Amino acid sequence: MADTLSPEVALRIGLAARALPDTDPKRLINVLVQALGLPITPAKLGRLKVARLKVAADGELGDIEHEHLKTAVNLLKGIGVPVEDTPEPLPEVQPYSEGDMPGSIRVACASNHETRVDGHFGSCARFLIYQVSDREVRLIAIRKTGLAPEEVDKNVFRADLIADCQLLYTVSIGGPAAAKVVRAGLHPIKLPNGGEAAELLDDLKNVIGHNPPPWLAKAMGVDARERIRFTQTEEEFA
Known part of the structure; x- marks a missing residue:
């Protein structure tokens, strides 16, 4: 089946599958075949509705939240699909070695x-x-x-x-x-x-430096006894 898809359609389906919990391209293709028939074309995808995707293939994707289905349908329509020949500049990565930032x-x-x-x-x-x-x-x-x-x-x-x-x-x-x-x-x-x-x-940085809540102290590797102290301090100011 994947061999019959155009590169553009295959890209859209791959991105849409990523937007859906517990869904791979094969599962999504099976639903699209039921919803749109063959062949799957950009024109057909452009007319796809969330409601149709939700009920196709006996409701295969029916339990997925509407928000995720909406994101997937937009990607299937080509909305939000990156343009490969205009790559977005990425921020510069800074050097780091373990131990450079104690308590981080x-x-x-x-x-x-x-x-x-x-x-x-x-x-x-x-x-x-x-x-x-x-x-x-x-x-x-x-x-x-x-x-x-x-x-x-x-x-x-x-x-x-x-x-x-x-x-x-x-x-x-x-x-x-x-x-x-x-x-x-x-x-x-x-x-x-x-x-x-x-x-x-930057907000997180300030929290780290000023009495982090117990869940954050745990993530930071703070000793359990110290996390109790954080809880008591929070209660004093509640």
Whole structure:
């Protein structure tokens, strides 16, 4: 089936599948065949509606949240699909060696554009990896997500990309994906309005330096007895 798709349609389907929890291109193609018939063309995809995608193939995708289906339909229509011949300039990565920033934590930011937190966990183009201490915010890596191997769960694949981080900043993440992120050792934080990573992480930097809440202290590796102290201090000012 994949051999009969044009490169443009194949790209749209691949990106749309990334936007849907627990969905690979093969699963999405099967639904699209039921919804649109063969061949799958850009013109047919341009007329696709969320409601049609939701009920096709006996409701195969019916349990997926409307927000994810809407994102996928837009990608299938070509909305938001990157143009390969005009690559977006990426921010400059700064050198970092373990131990450079004592007391710091590592944060993955789901991003589609430059230094913004504007991506969904399951469909973002890349993760910006920042090291954050109470004194500094440093971009130390940029990890492109790409497509997961067919035999690997998409959300597990993405969680593994950022498994060395303690926090995840993302515009949105579904329940099953969040569970896999937590199992990988990260604390996911949803920021529906997104924003510039540097500004959001500057706020985090201030929290690190001024009595972090217990969940953040845990991510920082603070001893359990010290985390009790943070809780007591919060209660005093409640």
